[in-house]
Amino acid sequence: MLEVSNLACSRGDHRLFSGLNFHLHLGQIMQVQGANGSGKTSLLRTLCGFLVPDEGEIVWRGERIRELAEDYHDEILYLGHLNAIKDELSALENLRISAGLSGIELEEKEAVTALRRMGLRGREMLPTKVLSQGQRRRVALARLLVSDAKLWILDEPLSALDVGAVALIQELIAEHLAQQGMVIFTTHQPLHVAGIEMRILSLS
Amino acid sequence: MKKSTMLGLLVLVIRRDLVLAMRRRADVLTTLIFFVMVVSLFPLGVGPEMDMLRKMAAGVLWVAALLSSMLSLGRLFSADYLDGTLEQMMLAPQSLSMLVLGKMAAHWMVSGLPLVLMAPVLGLQFDMSVQALGVLMVGLLLGTPILSMVGAIGAALTLGLRGGGVLLSLLVLPLCIPVLIFGTGAVEAVTSGLSIASHFALLGALLILALVFTPWVTAQALRISME
Amino acid sequence: MAINWFKYSSPTTFYGLAGKMIPWFAIPAAILFAIGLYMGFFVAPVDAQQGEFYRIMFIHVPTSILSMFFYLIMAGYAALGLIFNTRLSAMMASAIAPTGALFTLISLLTGALWGKPMWGAWWIWDARMTSQLILLFLYFGFIALHASIDEPRRADRAAALLAIVGSVNVPIIYFSVKWWNTLHQGSTIKFSGTSMQITMQHTLLTMTIACWLYAIAVVLARVRSIILERERKTDWISELPEVRS
Numbered sequence: 291m292l293e294v295s296n297l298a299c300s301r302g303d304h305r306l307f308s309g310l311n312f313h314l315h316l317g318q319i320m321q322v323q324g325a326n327g328s329g330k331t332s333l334l335r336t337l338c339g340f341l342v343p344d345e346g347e348i349v350w351r352g353e354r355i356r357e358l359a360e361d362y363h364d365e366i367l368y369l370g371h372l373n374a375i376k377d378e379l380s381a382l383e384n385l386r387i388s389a390g391l392s393g394i395e396l397e398e399k400e401a402v403t404a405l406r407r408m409g410l411r412g413r414e415m416l417p418t419k420v421l422s423q424g425q426r427r428r429v430a431l432a433r434l435l436v437s438d439a440k441l442w443i444l445d446e447p448l449s450a451l452d453v454g455a456v457a458l459i460q461e462l463i464a465e466h467l468a469q470q471g472m473v474i475f476t477t478h479q480p481l482h483v484a485g486i487e488m489r490i491l492s493l494s
Numbered sequence: 495m496k497k498s499t500m501l502g503l504l505v506l507v508i509r510r511d512l513v514l515a516m517r518r519r520a521d522v523l524t525t526l527i528f529f530v531m532v533v534s535l536f537p538l539g540v541g542p543e544m545d546m547l548r549k550m551a552a553g554v555l556w557v558a559a560l561l562s563s564m565l566s567l568g569r570l571f572s573a574d575y576l577d578g579t580l581e582q583m584m585l586a587p588q589s590l591s592m593l594v595l596g597k598m599a600a601h602w603m604v605s606g607l608p609l610v611l612m613a614p615v616l617g618l619q620f621d622m623s624v625q626a627l628g629v630l631m632v633g634l635l636l637g638t639p640i641l642s643m644v645g646a647i648g649a650a651l652t653l654g655l656r657g658g659g660v661l662l663s664l665l666v667l668p669l670c671i672p673v674l675i676f677g678t679g680a681v682e683a684v685t686s687g688l689s690i691a692s693h694f695a696l697l698g699a700l701l702i703l704a705l706v707f708t709p710w711v712t713a714q715a716l717r718i719s720m721e
Numbered sequence: 722m723a724i725n726w727f728k729y730s731s732p733t734t735f736y737g738l739a740g741k742m743i744p745w746f747a748i749p750a751a752i753l754f755a756i757g758l759y760m761g762f763f764v765a766p767v768d769a770q771q772g773e774f775y776r777i778m779f780i781h782v783p784t785s786i787l788s789m790f791f792y793l794i795m796a797g798y799a800a801l802g803l804i805f806n807t808r809l810s811a812m813m814a815s816a817i818a819p820t821g822a823l824f825t826l827i828s829l830l831t832g833a834l835w836g837k838p839m840w841g842a843w844w845i846w847d848a849r850m851t852s853q854l855i856l857l858f859l860y861f862g863f864i865a866l867h868a869s870i871d872e873p874r875r876a877d878r879a880a881a882l883l884a885i886v887g888s889v890n891v892p893i894i895y896f897s898v899k900w901w902n903t904l905h906q907g908s909t910i911k912f913s914g915t916s917m918q919i920t921m922q923h924t925l926l927t928m929t930i931a932c933w934l935y936a937i938a939v940v941l942a943r944v945r946s947i948i949l950e951r952e953r954k955t956d957w958i959s960e961l962p963e964v965r966s
Contacts (some may be wrong), residue, residue, distance in 0.1 A: 303954050363521055363586060364586045368582070368585055371578070372581070373577065374578035378514055388579075390584050391507075392582065392586065393503070395498045647886060651879045652866070664858075665865075666861050667860065667889050671897065679904060713884065714882060
């Protein structure tokens with residue numbers, strides 16, 4: 291499904307990585323490891339198509355992602371360091387808008403259900419500026435529940451989350467993989483998905 | 495789950511930006527107050543002779559409109575850039591140009607339209623005739639969307655840069671000169687009894703050109719800035 | 722026989738090539754400047770109506786023509802860089818910008834000097850002068866945007882896009898300014914004589930070619946230093962004799 295060959299990336303004069311090769315198939319999960327500054331985020335952003343690699347190709351379903359453009363965007367979900375939520379909007383509005391941007395018109399009921407599952411019961415209508423850091427992250431992560439994307443690209447999904455939320459995310463990932471989804475992620479906290487072999491990609 | 499259409503996405507972006515603007519009303523009002531202030535400063539600077547003011551009115555209002563739209567352009571993409579929403583927009587399954595068009599439209603409704611509506615009131619301060627006021631308003635109605643659209647290119651290019659606001663004006667103002675010329679020219683034509691058709695036709699042509707090209711160019715600029 | 726043009730689009734090859742080319746432009750430029758200025762000041766006859774003042778034309782006209790032209794060339798290189806992703810084109814664009822801005826500035830200053838004795842004012846809002854002023858703003862925008870972005874790749878690409886937008890706008894701006902000028906019955910700089918004298922024409926041509934050659938030499942020199950700066954970490958730069966010593 292996702293084939294990366296001979297990928298090289300640099301920021302400014304600094305070469306982050308080169309000659310990177312890997313394949314990811316349906317139902318597989320891969321963790322990108324490496325020290326700070328080793329290019330984990332850059333790799334994920336390259337996979338999203340924000341960064342143009344210096345060399346190499348990223349191929350999705352046999353076609354280069356650059357050529358697929360919007361068709362590829364339809365099949366991926368990216369969650370970066372930034373939550374992409376607006377302080378002035380309520381959790382509910384935020385979720386409905388971000389789902390809308392990813393091409394899904396979400397009914398209010400579906401959105402409320404998703405937020406409740408993320409443990410935000412009673413906070414659906416509050417402006418997100420009154421929520422805690424972890425709760426905001428939960429609002430952002432609620433997108434995982436309402437998305438139909440095949441490939442999840444998650445940059446530090448567990449940051450600012452408590453134990454309960456981490457367990458929930460692991461559960462969501464397991465569900466996604468069981469439905470033949472794919473996940474690429476980075477993390478500094480351990481993430482375990484029962485019964486699935488975790489592939490590791492190390493950037494040095 | 496329902497898939498959204500291209501039009502649905504456009505409406506979503508416009509509605510979202512309008513809701514956000516309404517929740518941060520102060521920003522919208524500041525721009526409008528700036529416009530009123532700049533216009534009101536001119537008579538203080540050049541003296542209250544009505545003949546001169548009447549002659550200057552269109553130019554003053556247009557330049558003030560130009561400056562106030564520069565002021566609000568800085569915010570067009572920067573908030574979405576800082577909180578990560580822009581990344582999500584770039585990953586939308588519809589063309590980025592369409593989303594950009596939505597943002598331009600919302601920006602105009604929030605910062606251009608109020609200027610158009612405010613202009614006649616300010617024009618009265620300069621003793622403009624009713625006829626001239628009408629032409630001024632139509633000119634602004636055609637011209638301010640162009641300012642939002644051309645300005646969006648500058649806003650996208652200067653995304654996240656130090657001193658982006660000043661730089662933005664430096665890049666965009668020269669590009670807006672034709673709009674200024676045709677907009678003020680129309681008012682001048684009507685006060686001297688000439689036809690205004692050609693001015694409006696030219697402004698309309700610029701508007702169409704801007705509508706066709708600027709969303710795409712801005713989308714490219716955003717891609718460059720997001721790398 | 723197919724020439725591999727892309728070979729010369731690599732900074733490595735072009736660095737040496739540009740170094741060899743510079744004297745071929747710089748020396749003729751100097752000679753032609755000397756000839757042109759001599760002809761302009763001493764050989765060309767006094768104009769019937771403008772007296773000696775018209776002689777500033779020999780600097781004003783070439784710089785005016787070239788300043789507008791250079792913007793388009795700059796935008797052309799910028800577009801090449803954006804489309805084909807060739808680094809050298811982007812470097813060429815940023816090397817042309819300062820020379821273009823300088824020519825625009827010279828054209829404005831000489832225009833003002835010419836205007837004072839002719840109309841009694843340093844600045845008149847004539848269509849060409851106004852267009853030149855706006856052109857200067859466009860150059861400043863390009864240079865300022867390039868300078869404000871630290872990352873070279875983004876700087877190149879953003880400035881390139883701006884140059885392209887600017888060059889599409891140049892005709893519109895030029896037209897609108899002309900329109901504005903006729904509307905306000907402004908004055909235009911016109912050469913008074915019905916026909917320009919043949920010596921004057923030759924002088925003008927000499928000066929234009931001299932400016933042209935000078936610009937090429939300067940741009941090549943500037944491209945060389947941009948290449949040195951950008952590629953300073955590569956091996957081939959550290960092996961250059963001028964860098965080693």
